[in-house]
Amino acid sequence: MAxxxxxxxxxxSARFAFIFTVSLSCTYLCYSIIFCRGTIMTNQGYExxxxxxxxxxxxxxxxxxxxNCASLEVRSALDESAAQRGSNDLRDQSKAPGSFGxxxxxxxxxxxxxxxxxxxxxxxxxxxxxxxxGGTRAVLEFIRIHPxxxxxxxxxxxxxxxYDRGLDWYRGLMPRTLDSQITLxxxxxxxxxxxxxxxxxxxxxxxxxxxxxxxxxxxxxxDYTQTLSKKxxxxxxxxxxxxxxxxxxxxxxxxxxxxxxxxLHLENWLQYFRLSQMHFVSGERLITDPAGEMGRxxxxxxxxxxxxxxxxxxxxxxxxxxxxxxxxxxxxxxLGKSKGRTHVQIDQEVIEQLVEFYRPFNIKFYETVGQxxxxx
Numbered sequence: 001m002a003x004x005x006x007x008x009x010x011x012x013s014a015r016f017a018f019i020f021t022v023s024l025s026c027t028y029l030c031y032s033i034i035f036c037r038g039t040i041m042t043n044q045g046y047e048x049x050x051x052x053x054x055x056x057x058x059x060x061x062x063x064x065x066x067x068n069c070a071s072l073e074v075r076s077a078l079d080e081s082a083a084q085r086g087s088n089d090l091r092d093q094s095k096a097p098g099s100f101g102x103x104x105x106x107x108x109x110x111x112x113x114x115x116x117x118x119x120x121x122x123x124x125x126x127x128x129x130x131x132x133x134g135g136t137r138a139v140l141e142f143i144r145i146h147p148x149x150x151x152x153x154x155x156x157x158x159x160x161x162x163y164d165r166g167l168d169w170y171r172g173l174m175p176r177t178l179d180s181q182i183t184l185x186x187x188x189x190x191x192x193x194x195x196x197x198x199x200x201x202x203x204x205x206x207x208x209x210x211x212x213x214x215x216x217x218x219x220x221x222x223d224y225t226q227t228l229s230k231k232x233x234x235x236x237x238x239x240x241x242x243x244x245x246x247x248x249x250x251x252x253x254x255x256x257x258x259x260x261x262x263x264l265h266l267e268n269w270l271q272y273f274r275l276s277q278m279h280f281v282s283g284e285r286l287i288t289d290p291a292g293e294m295g296r297x298x299x300x301x302x303x304x305x306x307x308x309x310x311x312x313x314x315x316x317x318x319x320x321x322x323x324x325x326x327x328x329x330x331x332x333x334x335l336g337k338s339k340g341r342t343h344v345q346i347d348q349e350v351i352e353q354l355v356e357f358y359r360p361f362n363i364k365f366y367e368t369v370g371q372x373x374x375x376x
Contacts, residue, residue: 119176119178121171121172121175121176121177122171122174122183123167123174123183123203124183124185125182125207125208126182126183126207126209126301127184127185127210128140128184128212129187129196129200129211130188130189130191130192130213130265131188131211131212131213131260131262132192132219132223132259133223134188134212134213134214135214135287136212137186138212138286138321139210139293140153140184140186142294142323143294143301145311146306147306148180148181148182148303148304149181149182149301150182150184151175151183151185151186152174152186155187155189156173156185156187157189158170159187159196159200160190160193160196182303191265191269192258194268197268197269200272201273205273206277207273207277209277209279210278210297210300211279212280213281213373214283214284215283215375216259216262216362217355219259219260219283220241220256220354221237221343221346222343223256224237224256224344228344237346238346238350240254240256245353248353248357250357261361262365263365266365266368275369279297280369280371282373287320287321290312291309291311291312294307295307310324312324362375
């Protein structure tokens, strides 16, 4: 009896061992299949990430020539370098040992050409800060033909209206520039904005500032003429310019008058910038001698004098100089229809009263900047 019981137990144990072994084998096989499939899928996913479409069309063409495509790590590093660090950082990386190793030196050097061709977005080195109706658009258009200058065509109004958007937003507006180029923007309202000097100095205390000034009486009439073209129902120039004309009381709260009190605004700027960081362009000489004025602007910016007499001709219809026809265009480059408007006729007695009003402000301005603009 005991023998039968032991024999039955042995058969049960053998069957259990067999079933357990088969189950374990099946389980191992399933896990092996799943593991291998996951590895394959992971590798496929990694391959898919190795060569993502470049955000930069020009960069895509150049990077597409790399043998067998760069790895994800290298591609990400190259894209980041091209957009943010520029060619100098890449040169340093190519010399120093790192995770890329010498194998990727050629790829990094190729990316240097991307940075050199397209450049990086940088905060401005120089600003045209004023003044309205002084000739700032002309200076901007003239200096933009210099190969070492890249300028924003529109007025961003960052330091007066959009400062809360932050410097990253401001930088994003700028054109791409190479290390050898100057980034420039123009917003003439900066000169009369009290917070602008402090904010610009906060960005960079070494920023170069260009101020285009003009006879304040002529400037005020030009300012009024522009406003009148948009709002035909505004009061007359005389009504806006004077609190009491018979007593000669000028209304300095009117912006068209206040802008021309240059010395008051300049004193605010000199709290944050040295006078040597500011260059004053004569709006009158910009018309009579554009090459001479632009020569001095180029000197101030540390540029070679490339813009010369050969670039200008005088447009008698508009009454100011224009750029001669570029090789890439069939038309000369002149400022738009909004420039060169015929000024509103103002009574000579009114003009003389304003000349007397501005005289002490002008004299102090001349003495401060060391330049006589001969507005009297």
